[in-house]
Amino acid sequence: MMAKKGRLELKETKLFHTTKEDLESAAQLIREGKTVIFPTETVYGLGANAMDEKAVREIFKAKGRPADNPLIVHIDSLEKIGRYVKELPRNAQLLAEAYWPGPMTLILPKKECISDVVSAGLMTVGIRIPQSAVAREFLKNCDLPVAAPSANLSGSPSPTTFEHCKDDMMGRVDGIICGEDSAVGLESTVIDACGEIPVILRPGGITPEMIKTVCGDVIVDKSVDGVVDTEKPKSPGMKYRHYAPNAEVILVKYGDTEKMRKLAEEVKESIVLLTEESVENFGRESAICIGSQKNPETVAHNLFRVFRECDKKGYKRIILEEIEDKEIGLAVMNRAKRAAKK
Ligand code: TXA
Numbered sequence: 519m520m521a522k523k524g525r526l527e528l529k530e531t532k533l534f535h536t537t538k539e540d541l542e543s544a545a546q547l548i549r550e551g552k553t554v555i556f557p558t559e560t561v562y563g564l565g566a567n568a569m570d571e572k573a574v575r576e577i578f579k580a581k582g583r584p585a586d587n588p589l590i591v592h593i594d595s596l597e598k599i600g601r602y603v604k605e606l607p608r609n610a611q612l613l614a615e616a617y618w619p620g621p622m623t624l625i626l627p628k629k630e631c632i633s634d635v636v637s638a639g640l641m642t643v644g645i646r647i648p649q650s651a652v653a654r655e656f657l658k659n660c661d662l663p664v665a666a667p668s669a670n671l672s673g674s675p676s677p678t679t680f681e682h683c684k685d686d687m688m689g690r691v692d693g694i695i696c697g698e699d700s701a702v703g704l705e706s707t708v709i710d711a712c713g714e715i716p717v718i719l720r721p722g723g724i725t726p727e728m729i730k731t732v733c734g735d736v737i738v739d740k741s742v743d744g745v746v747d748t749e750k751p752k753s754p755g756m757k758y759r760h761y762a763p764n765a766e767v768i769l770v771k772y773g774d775t776e777k778m779r780k781l782a783e784e785v786k787e788s789i790v791l792l793t794e795e796s797v798e799n800f801g802r803e804s805a806i807c808i809g810s811q812k813n814p815e816t817v818a819h820n821l822f823r824v825f826r827e828c829d830k831k832g833y834k835r836i837i838l839e840e841i842e843d844k845e846i847g848l849a850v851m852n853r854a855k856r857a858a859k860k
């Protein structure tokens with residue numbers, strides 16, 4: 519569901535740098551109940567005070583986000599988590615110690631101070647401590663739990679650069695912090711950490727292998743592979759066609775350059791996104807290299823940015839070479855499959 523720009527009252531969007539003074543001014547806006555976009559190592563987030571219902575509603579408005587999709591709450595240190603969650607089960611404790619600050623969100627039983635608008639009526643809340651130094655300084659200055667979804671218009675690829683945020687959100691939020699490009703480039707791993715065995719609801723930079731190392735076991739929810747119970751999905755966000763560029767996206771198996779060529783010939787405005795390993799075989803014309811099979815982090819880092827660039831250039835068809843769905847490749851392929859869904 520896209521929000522119509524015309525229906526929204528335009529806001530005056532202040533742009534901030536990452537100086538000490540600017541990060542303090544940006545935090546002041548959050549304390550006043552305003553919305554501010556901030557950089558993190560996964561993607562940029564669109565933040566507001568998670569204890570202020572009115573402020574949180576502004577996030578949903580700015581994004582055009584359905585109200586049944588809960589938001590992640592960001593804090594700057596583990597010491598503060600007890601203010602917002604009822605308990606920290608053993609697995610959550612282990613994961614928190616191992617991978618926070620970092621690209622990981624833990625679903626935990628929420629305390630009442632977190633607005634029901636944040637949790638979309640659920641009894642749980644997703645908490646994350648980002649790694650990005652700018653994000654943490656900003657959050658520390660806010661001294662509040664900051665609810666923040668990815669700072670894109672609902673349905674489009676998450677923003678991994680300041681420019682992406684400006685493209686989507688100028689006039690829709692009160693502030694944007696101009697930080698670095700997001701290092702990971704895909705959203706955090708969402709883990710339900712309430713039960714005996716941690717369950718991955720959305721794959722990301724913290725991989726199943728990494729979770730298993732710490733907890734001994736891990737379950738990957740079936741929605742990760744594209745099977746979603748639309749009536750009652752565990753992670754409500756997974757039922758929406760996310761991460762999608764405007765162009766049609768078609769996935770092709772690793773190395774099948776013949777099929778890529780054939781698909782590209784069918785539609786004039788086609789572009790092939792392939793990995794380093796296939797560049798030579800395909801030839802360079804009408805292709806963009808998105809990273810390496812051997813180094814899936816590179817593909818994760820580039821995917822959303824390249825999707826947006828393809829849209830800007832007006833391509834109608836994107837032919838995307840698959841990578842192996844292990845480690846962070848699982849997260850890459852999860853986003854790729856969802857983008858390819860009709
Ligand atoms: O990396 C990230 O996670 C970024 C940055 C800004 O932190 N945020 C982000 O938020 O991706 P968003 O709103 O785009 O995605 C949050 C995902 C959704 O799929 C949502 O359904 C799920 O987390 N989620 C949030 N709270 C939940 C809860 N209590 N139970 C189950 N799933 C939840």
Ligand code: MG
Nearest residue numbers: 667668676705
């Ligand atoms: Mg999002």
